[in-house]
Amino acid sequence: MIDLIDVGRLALGLAFGVAVFQLSAAALAVARRAPELALSARNAATVQAAVLTAAVASLSAGFLSRDFSIAFVADHSSRDMPVGLTLAALWGGQEGSLLYWTWVLSVFAAVATRRMLARDAELGPWGLLVLAAIQPFFVAVMAFATPPFKRLAVAPLDGRGLNPLLWDSGMQVHPPMLLMGYVSFTIPFAFAAAMLIRGRLSQAWLRELRQWMVLAWAIQSLGLLLGAWWAYRVLGWGGYWGWDPVENVALLPWLVATAYLHSALAQERRGVLRAWTVALVLLAFCLAVFGTFVVRSGILTSVHSFALSSVGPLFLGFVGLVLILSAVAFLYRLPMLRSPTRIASLASKEAGFLLNNLLLLSIAIATFWGTIYPMLSEILQGARIAVGPSFYTQVNLPLLLALLGLLGVWPLLAWRRTSRRAIWHAIRWPLLSAVAVSALLVGLGLRDGLPVLGFALCALIGAGITLEVGRGLRAGLCLPSAQRRLAVLGIFAGSRRRLGSHVVHLGIALLALGIIGSSAFKAESAVTLARGESARLGAYTLTYLGLESESSVGLETVRASVGVAR
Numbered sequence: 398m399i400d401l402i403d404v405g406r407l408a409l410g411l412a413f414g415v416a417v418f419q420l421s422a423a424a425l426a427v428a429r430r431a432p433e434l435a436l437s438a439r440n441a442a443t444v445q446a447a448v449l450t451a452a453v454a455s456l457s458a459g460f461l462s463r464d465f466s467i468a469f470v471a472d473h474s475s476r477d478m479p480v481g482l483t484l485a486a487l488w489g490g491q492e493g494s495l496l497y498w499t500w501v502l503s504v505f506a507a508v509a510t511r512r513m514l515a516r517d518a519e520l521g522p523w524g525l526l527v528l529a530a531i532q533p534f535f536v537a538v539m540a541f542a543t544p545p546f547k548r549l550a551v552a553p554l555d556g557r558g559l560n561p562l563l564w565d566s567g568m569q570v571h572p573p574m575l576l577m578g579y580v581s582f583t584i585p586f587a588f589a590a591a592m593l594i595r596g597r598l599s600q601a602w603l604r605e606l607r608q609w610m611v612l613a614w615a616i617q618s619l620g621l622l623l624g625a626w627w628a629y630r631v632l633g634w635g636g637y638w639g640w641d642p643v644e645n646v647a648l649l650p651w652l653v654a655t656a657y658l659h660s661a662l663a664q665e666r667r668g669v670l671r672a673w674t675v676a677l678v679l680l681a682f683c684l685a686v687f688g689t690f691v692v693r694s695g696i697l698t699s700v701h702s703f704a705l706s707s708v709g710p711l712f713l714g715f716v717g718l719v720l721i722l723s724a725v726a727f728l729y730r731l732p733m734l735r736s737p738t739r740i741a742s743l744a745s746k747e748a749g750f751l752l753n754n755l756l757l758l759s760i761a762i763a764t765f766w767g768t769i770y771p772m773l774s775e776i777l778q779g780a781r782i783a784v785g786p787s788f789y790t791q792v793n794l795p796l797l798l799a800l801l802g803l804l805g806v807w808p809l810l811a812w813r814r815t816s817r818r819a820i821w822h823a824i825r826w827p828l829l830s831a832v833a834v835s836a837l838l839v840g841l842g843l844r845d846g847l848p849v850l851g852f853a854l855c856a857l858i859g860a861g862i863t864l865e866v867g868r869g870l871r872a873g874l875c876l877p878s879a880q881r882r883l884a885v886l887g888i889f890a891g892s893r894r895r896l897g898s899h900v901v902h903l904g905i906a907l908l909a910l911g912i913i914g915s916s917a918f919k920a921e922s923a924v925t926l927a928r929g930e931s932a933r934l935g936a937y938t939l940t941y942l943g944l945e946s947e948s949s950v951g952l953e954t955v956r957a958s959v960g961v962a963r
Contacts, residue, residue: 401455401456401458401459401462402467402548404451404455405452405456405545405546406544406546408449408452408455409539409540410540411448412445412448412452412536412540413533413536413537415441415444415445415448416445416533416537417533419441419529419532420526420529420530420532420533422434423438423522423525423526423529423530426438426522427522432522435514435521435522436514438510438522438525438529439510439511439514441529442503442510442525443507445503445506446504446506446507449496449499449503449536450500450504452500453496453500455546456469456470456487456493456496456546457484460484460487461483461484463556465552466548466549467545467546467547468548469492469493469545469546469547470486470556471552471556472490472557473486473489473490473493473556473557473558473559474556474558475555475558476555476556477558478558478564485569486559488572488573489559489563489572491543491693491708492539492543492544492545493545494572495535495538495539495543495693495708496539496545498539498576498579498689499535499536501577501580502531502535502580502583503532505581505583505584506528506532506583506584509584509587509609510525510528512605513525513587513588513591516601516605517599519597520591520592520595520599520602521591523590523591523594523595524587524591526591527586527590527591527594528584531587534715538708538711538712542707542708543708561952562631564952565631567626567631570623571620571623571624571626571627574616574619574623575617575621575624575647576620578613578617578620578647578685579685580685581609581616581617582617582650582682582685583682585606585609585610585613585678585681585682586678586679586682588605588606588609589675589678590679590723590726592675592730593726593727593729594726596730596733598671598733598734603661603664603665604665606678607661607665610654610658610661610678611658613654613681614655614657614658617651617654621647621648621651624644624647625637625638642691643688643691643692645764645767645768645789646684646687646688646692646768648761649761649764650682650684650685650688652758652761652764653677653684653758653761654677655757656673656753656754656757656758657677659753659754660674660677660754661674662894663747663750664736666812667738667812667813668736668737668738669738669740669747669750670736670747670751671735671736672727672731672735673751675727676727677754679723682719683716683719683720684765686716686719687716689712690709690712690716691768693709693712694708694709741814742813742814744810744815744817744820745810745811746811746812747813748807749806749807749808750807752803752807753803753804756800757800759796760793760800763792763796764789764793767788767789767792770782770784794847797909798850798851801851801855801857801905801909802854802857804858804902805824805831805858805860805861806824806857806861808861808898808902809823809827809861809864824861826860826864827856827857827864830856830859830860831853831854831856831857831860832853834852834856835850835852835853838852838853847913847917848914848918851909851910851913851917852910855906855907855909858903858906859903859906862903865899866899920934920935922934927941928941928942929941937961937962938961938962938963939960939961940960940962941957942958942959942960943958944958945957
């Protein structure tokens with residue numbers, strides 16, 4: 398019979414050995430300018446992904462076979478757990494989630510190293526070296542500080558199982574997606590760091606970097622949305638976001654990555670914001686590692702974080718080292734990063750991109766400060782001072798409204814410079830739509846200024862997008878019939894980047910509508926009702942009908958049935 402613990406330990410030992418070999422080969426490749434050593438390091442990245450896949454498969458097999466001699470399996474699963482949840486228990490604790498993190502990093506690195514060497518023969522080995530320097534840290538922490546294959550002297554008959562709150566389908570999709578999002582910021586960082594170390598900019602390299610950053614942003618976006626959906630399902634009505642420290646640190650790299658995507662477009666089209674673009678890539682990775690520190694250390698109170706752990710100082714030291722080295726490299730290469738052109742006018746797309754970055758970074762700074770303030774207050778004052786959701790709302794709400802207003806106007810401006818007449822011509826119909834929505838809401842009895850303003854700004858965004866698409870359709874329909882179909886299809890297929898920006902901006906507007914509506918119109922009241930009794934809440938009458946109990950495999954659920962009438 399195969400001993401899964403021995404297989405897992407062997408795989409982790411091999412992974413660490415391969416990581417050390419990969420780092421050595423990559424370092425020698427750049428020192429000696431030896432392409433064959435770079436290929437060896439690239440192949441080592443593939444081998445590392447393979448052996449870590451074996452480690453993940455071993456631990457997963459331990460869960461499926463109910464091998465409770467493995468301490469992690471006994472602590473996070475039980476015989477009555479369904480198969481899907483049993484597999485999801487892999488990331489239900491510190492050791493397994495770090496194994497998953499390291500495995501995903503190895504898979505990304507195996508793909509990225511091949512693309513690096515194929516994209517640029519000079520920068521490729523440097524990017525490979527950066528990845529090879531990062532991977533041993535995570536492998537070492539996972540294999541030696543939090544080993545997932547500890548053997549119990551006596552295997553229990555059954556395991557402890559997962560926290561009842563985790564018995565949900567959200568457990569199977571949200572944690573792995575969010576962890577993958579954190580990990581994926583490593584690859585763009587390696588691309589940017591390679592340019593800074595080597596001191597050479599490459600347009601092909603920058604395009605490849607942008608593709609990886611788009612992937613990281615998309616994965617992190619999906620992870621955040623799945624987390625909000627899960628919280629809404631499990632934690633209570635309207636509980637999709639609570640400004641919890643772990644939620645905040647997951648948001649931070651997403652905000653910075655969003656700023657990067659806009660900077661990269663301005664840099665590519667007009668050659669501006671080049672230093673901004675590189676700095677945002679470095680910052681996104683540093684914030685991703687900082688988020689890992691917050692989650693792993695347990696230093697900040699959160700319903701999502703692990704218990705206080707010894708790996709916290711390791712991650713804090715790592716993020717500190719990365720931050721210092723990144724800052725030194727960035728400042729040293731700052732003359733190289735200076736943009737060849739300047740923003741010619743405030744009434745231009747370039748200026749809009751810059752203002753967009755400033756607003757996103759302001760939200761990130763405010764959120765970061767509120768997150769770390771309890772820790773700082775305890776260090777400096779000896780007492781932990783909590784920061785509640787009201788702080789984030791008061792600080793970030795004006796910034797969010799300003800960002801929505803910018804999204805409604807700036808995409809309609811021209812590059813370089815837009816005349817006053819052109820500005821008015823571009824925004825008059827979206828502005829009229831926003832005014833009409835405001836008047837309609839006031840006419841319907843809404844007197845609170847913030848919701849009216851928020852809904853009006855969302856209408857401004859939607860009208861601007863509709864206007865842009867409509868102009869393209871109108872121009873296409875004016876062509877001869879033979880060219881009309883191709884022209885109309887070209888609006889949607891010819892510029893995927895523009896179409897993507899329209900979809901994302903419209904999604905942001907819809908998300909803002911939901912947030913503003915659920916916040917402005919919610920009504921809360923704590924009442925105690927006996928069966929058959931009713932309570933009035935706003936325009937609705939709620940009647941308590943009784944309790945319903947439902948037993949499933951390993952879990953008993955009690956639900957309250959409530960009748961709602963208007």
